[in-house]
Amino acid sequence: MATVKFSADWTHQQSGDIRSGEALQIDYATERVCHCRATRYGQKAWSISANVRFHPSGQEQAADVSSGACQVNVPANTSRIEIWFHNTDHTGCSAWDSRYGQNYGFDVKAAG
Numbered sequence: 001m002a003t004v005k006f007s008a009d010w011t012h013q014q015s016g017d018i019r020s021g022e023a024l025q026i027d028y029a030t031e032r033v034c035h036c037r038a039t040r041y042g043q044k045a046w047s048i049s050a051n052v053r054f055h056p057s058g059q060e061q062a063a064d065v066s067s068g069a070c071q072v073n074v075p076a077n078t079s080r081i082e083i084w085f086h087n088t089d090h091t092g093c094s095a096w097d098s099r100y101g102q103n104y105g106f107d108v109k110a111a112g
Contacts, residue, residue, distance in 0.1 A: 001025055001071075004083065004106065006032060006097070012104060020078040021111040026050050028065040033085060036093035046089035053103075055080040078108045 001023050002016035008029035018024055030048060038045045050065045052072050056079060063070035065085065074081065082105050084098035098104075 033087040035095040036089040038089035
């Protein structure tokens, strides 16, 4: 399974080929976006979502990376993906990790 790792030092790296029809592991250093960290009744009241857009279909998936990792399934016939992250909390705080609105792009190889 391919992995894309987003590190605390604002670098990212890919290991393995991202392939259509297969799973993709996203490892995310949650300290990259640490503005929205409210608690409520002593419990965590924030989340970070990984948002993935698949090209050429334009289909999107979102997955929670608050724990530092998630997996998404890459649809068949995908040739490229975009990834961006959104940190929110119950107070309405909102912070983005999106390469300044350009998103992070990765090529996808055909299955097999």
